[in-house]
Amino acid sequence: MSTITEQSRADALGRVREEIAAACTQARRAAASVTLIAVSKTFGADAIEPVIAAGQRVFGENRVQEAKAKWPALRAAHPDLGLHLIGPLQSNKAKDAVALFDAIHTIDRPSIAEAVAKEMARQDRRPLLFVEINTGAEPQKAGVLPQDADAFIRSCRETHGLTIAGLMCIPPFEEAPAPHFALTAKIAARNGLKLLSMGMSADFTTAIAFGATHVRVGTAIFGGRAGYGPAGQKKSPDAGLGG
């Protein structure tokens, strides 16, 4: 459905890289302090290969099943790729998620912390873990409420023995993102967490100003997705998401 060509995806990646570098300069940060996660959900290998060829190495997917169908072949062909899970995780998918992903951005409740901890021990794998914060307290969105974040991070560490590397957030679609990035950075700082997964196509430069170490950029690289609303929510006329 997209008119975007292979060359234009490589060009789009180049533009995103330039914007990241400029935002880093403005924030007096090293360009290497920000990891670009190219969010390839809904796109097939034909769209992903040119982006790999253009030098991109870290990719994000929001569904375990989709990633399982798509990535083993790509990873076999390109062993140096990193794959991040950025969408909500269910306990019964923890086994596949731990086997498939190098980072999981969406640890958000005790049952998930427990299931991931168990699989990490069983598989002897250590994906990078982020706790997702629902900064806008949106009922339809995954994530820990800001007021519950400190206790949840503590229980991940003490009850489940997990090393939490950072926090992730998806600001409400219709709000200015800056206060949400600032809140996430503040919760991370007081919990001694160094990594911040925040910023998407519309707001990654703002996120970098607030300390993002991982930006998750889909549309600005791959073009529009069919049948998707904001932030990985399925577009549905009666879902009441306003998107």
Ligand SMILES: *Cc1c(COP(=O)(O)O)cnc(C)c1O
């Ligand atoms: C789809 C998705 C993104 C990428 O969004 P774009 O606006 O296309 O850049 C980032 N984060 C999450 C959690 C997503 O589901």
